[in-house]
Amino acid sequence: MSGEIATTASAWSSQQGAAALAAPSLAEKRRAFDWRILLGFLLPIAVALLWEAAVRFGLAQGRLVPPPSRIFATLLALAETGELWTHTWMTLWRVVVGFVIGAVAGIVLGALSGSSETLRRLLDPTLQALRAIPSIAWVPLFILWLGIFEASKVALIAVGVFFPVYLGIAGAILSVDRKLVEVGHVFRLSRFKLARRILLPAVLPEAVIALRSGLGLGFMFVVAAEFMGASEGLGYLLVDGQQMGKPDQILAAIIAFALLGKLADSLLVLSTRPLVRWQDTVRERL
Amino acid sequence: MLELEHLSKIYADGTRALSDINLFVRQGEIVSLIGGSGCGKTTLLRLIAGLDRASAGAIKLDGEALSGPHPSVGIVFQEPRLLPWLSVFDNIAFGLDHINATERKARVEHALEKIGLSEHAGRWPRDLSGGQQQRVAIARAFVTHPKVLLLDEPFSALDAFTRASLHEHLLGLWEETRPTVVLVTHDVQEAVTLADRAVVMQPKPGRIFDELPLTLSRPRDKTGLPFETSVRRILTALDHSLNTPQQQPQRERDRQAAALWW
Ligand SMILES: Nc1ncnc2c1ncn2[C@@H]1O[C@H](COP(=O)(O)OP(=O)(O)O)[C@@H](O)[C@H]1O
Ligand SMILES: [Mg+2]
Numbered sequence: 001m002s003g004e005i006a007t008t009a010s011a012w013s014s015q016q017g018a019a020a021l022a023a024p025s026l027a028e029k030r031r032a033f034d035w036r037i038l039l040g041f042l043l044p045i046a047v048a049l050l051w052e053a054a055v056r057f058g059l060a061q062g063r064l065v066p067p068p069s070r071i072f073a074t075l076l077a078l079a080e081t082g083e084l085w086t087h088t089w090m091t092l093w094r095v096v097v098g099f100v101i102g103a104v105a106g107i108v109l110g111a112l113s114g115s116s117e118t119l120r121r122l123l124d125p126t127l128q129a130l131r132a133i134p135s136i137a138w139v140p141l142f143i144l145w146l147g148i149f150e151a152s153k154v155a156l157i158a159v160g161v162f163f164p165v166y167l168g169i170a171g172a173i174l175s176v177d178r179k180l181v182e183v184g185h186v187f188r189l190s191r192f193k194l195a196r197r198i199l200l201p202a203v204l205p206e207a208v209i210a211l212r213s214g215l216g217l218g219f220m221f222v223v224a225a226e227f228m229g230a231s232e233g234l235g236y237l238l239v240d241g242q243q244m245g246k247p248d249q250i251l252a253a254i255i256a257f258a259l260l261g262k263l264a265d266s267l268l269v270l271s272t273r274p275l276v277r278w279q280d281t282v283r284e285r286l
Numbered sequence: 287m288l289e290l291e292h293l294s295k296i297y298a299d300g301t302r303a304l305s306d307i308n309l310f311v312r313q314g315e316i317v318s319l320i321g322g323s324g325c326g327k328t329t330l331l332r333l334i335a336g337l338d339r340a341s342a343g344a345i346k347l348d349g350e351a352l353s354g355p356h357p358s359v360g361i362v363f364q365e366p367r368l369l370p371w372l373s374v375f376d377n378i379a380f381g382l383d384h385i386n387a388t389e390r391k392a393r394v395e396h397a398l399e400k401i402g403l404s405e406h407a408g409r410w411p412r413d414l415s416g417g418q419q420q421r422v423a424i425a426r427a428f429v430t431h432p433k434v435l436l437l438d439e440p441f442s443a444l445d446a447f448t449r450a451s452l453h454e455h456l457l458g459l460w461e462e463t464r465p466t467v468v469l470v471t472h473d474v475q476e477a478v479t480l481a482d483r484a485v486v487m488q489p490k491p492g493r494i495f496d497e498l499p500l501t502l503s504r505p506r507d508k509t510g511l512p513f514e515t516s517v518r519r520i521l522t523a524l525d526h527s528l529n530t531p532q533q534q535p536q537r538e539r540d541r542q543a544a545a546l547w548w
Contacts, residue, residue, distance in 0.1 A: 179363070179365065179367050180367060180369060182337055182363075182367075183367050183369070183380070185336075185337060185355055186335060186337070186355050186360070186361055186381075187355075187380060187381040187383075187430075188355045188356075188357065193383075197380075198369070201369070201371040202371075204371075278370055278371040278372075278410050278412070279370070
C-alpha cells in the first residue's frame with residue numbers, strides 16, 4: 001500500500017517537473033508576443049511620417065488634413081495657455097458624474113432584475129423598450145426638462161451608461177453557475193449571505209466588463225452632450241474647431257479624447273483588478 | 287441512523303427517478319450505492335441533501351425528519367465545485383462561518399494536513415490538479431463534522447492512481463469523526479474497498495435490487511481472495527439486476543420481433 005502511495009507521489013512530482021520544464025517556453029512565448037505588439041504601431045507611424053513628409057516637400061497642402069507636427073503644436077499651445085486642462089477637466093467631470101449616476105442605477109436595477117423573477121418580469125420589458133430608443137433622441141426632452149446647462153448633459157451621459165451596466169449585471173447574475181449556488185444551499189446560507197458570498201464574487205468579472213463598456217459609452221455621449229451647446233469641454237473644442245475652420249484643433253481634441261478615455265478605462269481596470277485576480281490569466285488580460 | 291422510508295421521486299417531466307426506496311444506514315456505516323447510470327443515484331443523494339424534494343416518503347436522521355439542507359448532512363458532488371475566488375484554505379473553511387476563528391483555523395489546517403495539501407493552502411483552485419481539487423472538496427465537507435456524508439461518484443473523473451490515493455485520504459478523514467457515509471459509485475472495486483455494505487440499484491424506475499454486506503477487515507487487501515469474492519458477488523448481483531422479471535417482457539418482445547424478421 002505504501003508502495004502505491006509512493007508511485008502516486010512520484011507521478012505527481014514528475015507532473016510538477018513537466019510543468020517546470022514547460023514554464024520557460026511559456027515565458028518565451030510571452031516575450032515574442034510583446035514584440036508583435038510593437039508591430040501594431042508600425043502602420044500609424046508610417047502613415048504619419050509619410051504625410052508629414054508629403055506636406056514638408058510641398059506634395060500636399062495639409063490645410064484640411066494637418067500634418068502631425070502641426071497637431072502636436074496645437075495641442076502643446078492649448079496646454080500652455082491652460083485651455084486644454086479646463087476643457088479636459090470639464091469633460092471629465094461630466095463623464096464621471098454621469099457615469100456614477102448611470103452605473104449606480106444600472107447596478108441596482110440590474111441586481112434586482114437578475115435576482116428576482118417577479119421583479120424581472122416587472123422591470124425588464126419597460127427597460128428593454130426604453131433601450132430601443134436611440135439615446136440621443138432624448139436630448140430635446142432633457143433640454144426642455146432640465147435646461148440647457150449641466151443637468152441635461154449629465155442626464156444624457158447617465159442614460160448612455162445605464163443600459164450596458166444594467167444588461168451586464170442582470171445577465172451576469174442570471175448566468176451564475178447553478179452548481180455553485182447549490183454549494184451555498186448545502187451550507188444553508190441565508191439569501192443575504194448567498195448574495196454576498198457566492199453571487200457577488202461570481203458576477204464581479206462580468207460586472208467589471210459591463211462597467212467598462214458603460215464608461216466607453218459615457219465618453220461617446222459626452223461628445224454628443226457637448227455638441228448640443230457647451231462653452232467648455234473637449235466636445236466644445238471640436239465644435240469650435242469646425243466653426244472656425246481649425247482642423248488641427250479638432251484633431252488635437254480627438255487625441256485628447258482618446259488619451260482621456262484610455263486613461264479612465266485603465267484606472268477602472270486597475271482599481272478592480274484585485275477583485276478579479278482569481279480569474280484565469282487569459283481572461284484577466286481581456 | 288439514517289432512515290429512508292418509501293422514498294419516491296417523480297420529476298416534473300414525469301420521469302420516475304425513484305420508486306419506493308427503503309434503506310436504513312447505521313451510525314458510522316459506509317454504504318455504497320451501485321448501479322448503471324440513470325438508476326436515480328444522484329437523485330437519491332440530492333433528496334437526502336435537501337436539494338430536491340421527494341414526491342413521497344420520508345427521510346429521517348436519528349428520528350428527525352429532514353426537509354431541506356441540514357447542518358448534519360454534507361455532500362461531495364461529482365465535480366469539486368470549489369469557489370474559484372477563494373483560496374484552498376478559504377474553500378475548506380466555507381462552511382465554518384459560524385465557528386470562532388481559532389477553531390476554524392485549527393480545523394482547516396488539520397484537514398489540509400490530512401489530505402496532504404498544507405503547502406497549497408494559499409493557492410487558487412485553478413492551480414490544482416483535478417484530484418487535488420476533489421480532495422479539497424472532500425475536506426470542505428468533512429470539516430463541518432457532519433453526521434451523514436454523501437458522496438456522488440466523487441472519484442469517477444480521476445485516473446486509477448489518483449483514485450487509489452483518494453480512497454486512502456477519504457478513509458483517513460472518516461476514521462476521525464466516523465460519520466455515516468453514503469457513497470455512490472459505478473466502480474465495484476471502489477465499493478468493496480470502502481464500504482460496509484453494497485446496495486445494488488436498478489433503473490426505470492430507480493429502485494433497490496439487492497443489498498450485500500461487505501464484512502472484510504480493514505485495511506482491505508485488494509489482492510486477497512475475500513476481496514475478489516466480494517467483487518464477484520456484486521458483479522453477479524448487478525448482472526441479475528439487469529435480468530429481472532420486469533425486464534423479461536421486453537426481451538420476449540425482442541425475440542418475437544427477431545422471429546418475425548426471419
Ligand atoms: N432534473 C431532472 N428532471 C427530469 N429528469 C431527471 C432530472 N434529473 C434526473 N432525471 C432523470 O432521472 C433519472 C435518474 O437520474 P440520476 O439520478 O441522475 O441517475 P444516476 O445518478 O443514477 O445516473 C434519469 O432517467 C434522469 O434522466
Ligand atoms: Mg449520477
